[in-house]
Amino acid sequence: MKAIWMTMLLSAWLLSGAALAERGPETLARSWCANCHGADGNSVSPLFPRLAGQQAAYLQQQLKLFREQSRSDQAAHDYMWGVAGGLNDAEIAGVAAYFAAQQAKPNPAGSGVGGGMAAGREIYLRGKGDAVPACFACHGPRAEGTEQAPRLAGQHAAYLLKQLHVFASSQRPSAVAMQAIVHGLSEEDLNSLAAYLQGL
Incomplete structure (x- = not known):
């Protein structure tokens, strides 16, 4: 019984590994990034930046800095070091291109910060x-x-x-x-x- 259980666990682990190996940029964006940034990059929470329409080269640079743990601000440490640490260069380029291609939606003017x-x-x-x-x-x-x-x-x-x-x-x-x-x-x-x- 134990051997069957171990075989099932090993099979599930191998299948999940294969799925991760085949993850495309849109899949990554919609499964990982969407939790904070929204599936289309128009995050609703001011805690997380909007990525829709962002410059792809800039997104690539920042993801690599997160991966290298060069950005040491608290939010980078808390949210992005772990996520970006598992991405290779091709995945970073793909995710950056995906969000750069999304349509940036209007953001209500002035909310959360005083006038001026x-x-x-x-x-x-x-x-x-x-x-x-x-x-x-x-x-x-x-x-x-x-x-x-x-x-x-x-x-x-x-x-x-x-x-x-x-x-x-x-x-x-x-x-x-x-x-x-x-x-x-x-x-x-x-x-x-x-x-x-x-x-x-």
């Missing part, structure tokens, strides 16, 4: 003083992102604000330029910028 959207627009399009360049120079005129910088349009304001605070530390080592920029902005500026970007 006009001030946020001013910072985004013109910068602030000599220390803070205009955000659109890297992220695009409508915050759609570029090959070098992520899409910010429609992102949850609360998530953006949290990441802007993380940039002020050394927890995201690949974002050295952002560390200097964030130090040139007040808390009111950061709130206004996040609210403006969510509404785009």
